Amino acid sequence: MAALSYVFGVERSVLGQPWRWRADLSAGAAIAQAHGLPEAVGLVLAGRGAEVEAVGRLIKPTLRDWLPDPSIFKDMDRAAERLADAVRRQEPIVVFGDYDVDGATSTALLVRLLRAVGGVASFYIPDRMTEGYGPNVAAMTAIAQAGAKVVVTVDCGTQSFEPLAAAKAAGLDVLVVDHHKAGWALPEAFAVVNPNRLDDDAGTEYGHLAAVGVCFLLAVAINRVLRLSGWYAKGRPEPDLMGMLDIVALGTVADVVALTGLNRVFVAQGLKVMARRGNIGLATLCDVSRMDRAPTSGDLGFQLGPRINAGGRVGRSDLGTRLLISEQPGEARQIAEELDRLNAERKALEALTLDQALLVAPEADPVVVASGDGWHAGVIGIVASRLKEKYGRPAVVIGVDGTVGKGSGRSVPGVDLGAAVLAAKDEGLLAAGGGHAMAAGLTIEAGKVADFRAFLCERLGEDVAASMDGRALKLDAALAPGGVTPELGEQLDQAGPYGTGWPNPKVAVGPVNVVKCDIVGQDHVRVILSGKDGARIKAMAFRHGNTELGLALAGAGRRPLYVAGRICIDHWTGAPRAELHLDDAAWADGLG
Numbered sequence: 358m359a360a361l362s363y364v365f366g367v368e369r370s371v372l373g374q375p376w377r378w379r380a381d382l383s384a385g386a387a388i389a390q391a392h393g394l395p396e397a398v399g400l401v402l403a404g405r406g407a408e409v410e411a412v413g414r415l416i417k418p419t420l421r422d423w424l425p426d427p428s429i430f431k432d433m434d435r436a437a438e439r440l441a442d443a444v445r446r447q448e449p450i451v452v453f454g455d456y457d458v459d460g461a462t463s464t465a466l467l468v469r470l471l472r473a474v475g476g477v478a479s480f481y482i483p484d485r486m487t488e489g490y491g492p493n494v495a496a497m498t499a500i501a502q503a504g505a506k507v508v509v510t511v512d513c514g515t516q517s518f519e520p521l522a523a524a525k526a527a528g529l530d531v532l533v534v535d536h537h538k539a540g541w542a543l544p545e546a547f548a549v550v551n552p553n554r555l556d557d558d559a560g561t562e563y564g565h566l567a568a569v570g571v572c573f574l575l576a577v578a579i580n581r582v583l584r585l586s587g588w589y590a591k592g593r594p595e596p597d598l599m600g601m602l603d604i605v606a607l608g609t610v611a612d613v614v615a616l617t618g619l620n621r622v623f624v625a626q627g628l629k630v631m632a633r634r635g636n637i638g639l640a641t642l643c644d645v646s647r648m649d650r651a652p653t654s655g656d657l658g659f660q661l662g663p664r665i666n667a668g669g670r671v672g673r674s675d676l677g678t679r680l681l682i683s684e685q686p687g688e689a690r691q692i693a694e695e696l697d698r699l700n701a702e703r704k705a706l707e708a709l710t711l712d713q714a715l716l717v718a719p720e721a722d723p724v725v726v727a728s729g730d731g732w733h734a735g736v737i738g739i740v741a742s743r744l745k746e747k748y749g750r751p752a753v754v755i756g757v758d759g760t761v762g763k764g765s766g767r768s769v770p771g772v773d774l775g776a777a778v779l780a781a782k783d784e785g786l787l788a789a790g791g792g793h794a795m796a797a798g799l800t801i802e803a804g805k806v807a808d809f810r811a812f813l814c815e816r817l818g819e820d821v822a823a824s825m826d827g828r829a830l831k832l833d834a835a836l837a838p839g840g841v842t843p844e845l846g847e848q849l850d851q852a853g854p855y856g857t858g859w860p861n862p863k864v865a866v867g868p869v870n871v872v873k874c875d876i877v878g879q880d881h882v883r884v885i886l887s888g889k890d891g892a893r894i895k896a897m898a899f900r901h902g903n904t905e906l907g908l909a910l911a912g913a914g915r916r917p918l919y920v921a922g923r924i925c926i927d928h929w930t931g932a933p934r935a936e937l938h939l940d941d942a943a944w945a946d947g948l949g
Contacts, residue, residue, distance in 0.1 A: 364832045364865045365919045370943040371909040376865060376921060379404030379831035388412055397845060400833050401852040401862045416851060418622040420599075425619070427578040429559040430571075432548035436532045437578035439507065439547060444476035444583065448506040452480045453492055454678060455512040455568075456669030458662045461677035462569040462608030463511035463534070466601055468682050470576045473596035474583055479505075480682075482675040485734055489763070490789075490798055492520035492531075501527035509534055512568035515551055516791045518544045534575055536568045536614075537791050538775040540783075550575060553793070565615040565858070569608030570623055573601070603631035603639055604681055610654055611662030613795055615858025624654055624854045638680035641689040645697045654854040655861075667699035670735030671706060707736040708879065711743050714754055718744055719810075723821040725752040726810040728764075728803075732756030738765035738796070745769065746900075749828065750821055753813065757803045764799040766792070771824040777816050786812055795857070830921055830941050833862040838869055838888025843933040846924045866937065867919035868945035869894070874911050882907045886920065886937075895927075896920065896937040909942050917945035 367376040380403035389399025391409050394416075407415050414422045427433045443450050450471055454464030464480045471478035483489065483496060491513035497520050500508060507530045514521065514533035521544040524531045530547040539554050550571060552560035563570075576598055589595050606627020609620050616624055632651040634640035639661070643652065646660045668676030676692055676699075683689040710732050718727040725744050732740075737754040744752035745767045751774050753766035768774035775792035778799055782790045786809045790799035801809055836845075841864070855861040869886040872893070877883045880902035886894045901907040909918070922939040 364835050364921075365867060365943070365945075367865075367919060367943040370830065370921075370941045371905045372941050373905075374941065375829045376832055376919075376941070376943065377829045379833050379863075392416075394851070395848045397834050397862075398848055398852050401849060404831070404833050404862075405852075405859055415621070418625050420622055420626065423619045423622045424577070425563065425574070427574040427581075430550055430552060430563075430574065431554055431557045431560065432550050433575065433578055436509075436534070436548035436550050436575060437582045439530060439532060440471070440476075440509070440575075440579050441582040441586065441588075443507045444471065444474055444579075445586070445588065447477055449504055450476055450478045450507045450509065451500050451505045452478060453496070453500070453508055453510045453513070454480060454482050455490065456482055456485050456674040456677075457512070458611035458665045458677065459568050459608045460512040461665055461669070461681060462604045462611075463567075463572045464678045465681035466569055466572050466576065466604050466608075467509060467511060467534075468678075469601060469604075470579065470596055470598075474580070474588070475593060480675070480678055482669070482678055484674050485669055489800070492517040492524070494520050494523040497521070497524035497529065497531075498527055500524075501529050506530065507532065511535070511572055513537075514544065514546070515539045515549065515553075516544070516789070518542075521545050534568065534571055536564070536566055536571055537793055538779055540779060563619060565617060565620060567609045567612040567614045567620070569605050569612075570614075570620060573598070573605050573623070576601070599626070600630060600635055602627035603636055606631065606654075607639070607657050607661060607665070610657040610854075610856055611665070613658075613857050614793075616654070616854060616856040617858045621854065621859065624657075624856070628652060628654065628657075628854065636681065637686055638683045638689045638693070641686065641693045642680065642696070645690075645693040654856050658856065663703070664693075664696045664700045667696050667703045670699075671703045671733070672696075672699040703736060703739075706733050707739050707743075710736050710754075710756075711740050714740050714744060715747075718748075718752075720748055722810070722814050723750060723818040724810070724813040725750055726755070726806070726813065727752070728755035728757055728762060728806050730757050734763045737763065738767070738798075741765050741767045743900075749825065751813075751817065753797075753799075753810075755799075755801065755806060757806075760803050761788075762801045762803050762806060764801060766797045766799070768795045768797075769821075769824055770795075772817055772820045774817075777813055780816065781809055781812050784812065831860075831863065832865050832921060834864045836864050836866050837890050837892070838866055838886065838894055839890045839892035841866060841892070841894050841924055841935050841937060843926055843935045846926045846933075846935050849924065861923045863921060863923055863940060864937075865919055865921045866894070868917040869920060870915065870917055871910055871913040874913075876902050876907075880907075882910055882939075884910050884939075886918075894937055895934070896922070896939050898922075898939040901939070906939065906942055909944075910939075919943045919945050 364376040384403040385400030454460040665677040714727040751768040755762040755764035778790040778797040873885040882898040
């Protein structure tokens with residue numbers, strides 16, 4: 358079958374992987390013909406599992422087609438009724454969020470919504486270094502003493518048994534709105550809204566939502582309760598829920614959840630809203646990031662998200678939330694510039710920690726666990742991502758301060774790291790821990806790190822091996838060099854937005870020769886490629902200066918290559934130009 362053949366005959370590339378078609382070529386042609394789409398777009402959709410009859414819903418996703426009735430989730434109606442009642446009674450509501458982008462966007466969404474409908478809402482973001490992740494007893498007690506009646510924990514709370522018991526004892530009604538893995542035991546809370554509750558069969562289909570997506574469904578439910586109770590009958594305007602999708606899109610992409618199903622709608626529609634620049638904080642952050650065009654999904658993940666995150670990582674944890682709810686241009690500019698500065702500081706800390714982690718990482722293990730004294734808790738998650746990318750396996754990075762370690766992990770498709778961390782906690786190896794399939798956080802005694810590493814390797818070893826055995830570079834098209842054009846890049850954008858679970862299209866190109874090769878920035882390889890058809894292509898291989906790919910490009914000489922990667926459009930030079938961001942290469946002379 359065509360889907361099983363090797364692209365350009367590459368059975369083993371310079372990075373040691375076969376090149377395979379992502380889709381059956383006939384399935385892509387059928388989609389293209391049925392919907393009047395370019396053949397390349399048909400191949401992209403087929404390669405992501407699209408059925409011919411469902412393409413319309415996928416290529417132009419709308420809330421009308423994809424939004425479920427929020428009432429299908431356990432405790433959703435109970436949470437919505439309690440918050441609507443608090444709005445009507447003017448009871449103080451505190452939204453307690455996490456310090457990452459999903460937490461900041463979730464917090465901002467609910468604060469904006471509750472204030473828009475006339476509620477009394479404030480927020481609390483814990484300090485990463487002094488308080489750690491999630492609710493804590495001291496914070497819950499202080500919130501109650503300050504007069505709050507209702508607390509909504511967002512992107513946290515599912516595993517916060519002791520703090521929520523203390524909150525209940527202090528007279529708080531706590532509503533948990535989360536998406537992290539849950540066990541059969543749930544904390545003492547007025548409501549726990551989480552599609553990953555083990556007893557929520559109806560919500561299982563939506564377990565891929567980020568916390569901000571769950572918060573949007575709660576916002577829809579709150580609005581419905583208020584409307585049916587006549588809250589808007591006295592001239593009060595209804596909130597613009599669609600106008601808040603820019604925040605939802607940012608949190609969804611930045612939390613690296615799958616861009617399938619409802620998440621595709623959130624991102625596709627949210628990008629349109631963001632392009633209108635209605636949120637002062639987001640618009641200002643785009644300006645500070647030197648983004649003078651409509652943002653893409655990639656911009657959310659690599660430009661805006663890291664800056665929002667920077668406050669929680671190396672600065673003030675509440676900066677991201679403050680920016681997203683700001684209504685004052687001067688305040689927004691000040692916060693955005695501070696986040697930009699902190700992001701630069703974060704990059705320097707990340708580079709230093711990564712260098713140290715590479716020296717101690719046991720790269721032969723099925724799960725790479727690296728730990729070190731004094732590693733900054735704000736960058737260990739990013740360093741875990743870098744180790745995962747380098748070794749192609751799950752990675753956990755632990756920064757030890759005295760006798761306590763704080764860890765963060767990132768996983769690969771097919772390996773549920775969050776469930777493994779919960780299991781390690783149940784085994785007594787961790788003081789705290791939780792997460793989802795692709796990411797997790799934990800607290801551990803320094804003396805238990807070796808046992809924890811052994812536990813992960815034993816529990817996940819078979820899953821990691823299966824993941825690696827089936828690994829291949831999946832490609833959507835094979836092109837001559839002259840086929841890499843801005844027009845093709847724009848066509849492929851029709852099948853977006855792209856991200857985790859709906860990967861960017863990748864193409865194979867060749868044969869080509871390397872005309873020029875040099876190292877730029879932090880270990881990035883820049884090359885100019887030429888083909889027999891006379892076309893020249895600019896290409897980049899990011900962070901590949903010392904890998905087999907970088908060495909092959911630098912030492913190619915006159916040997917022809919096939920290259921594979923993603924077509925990107927460069928807008929910086931005026932007229933749009935297509936370039937390749939490389940993932941791999943293979944020798945085209947059959948001698949490799």
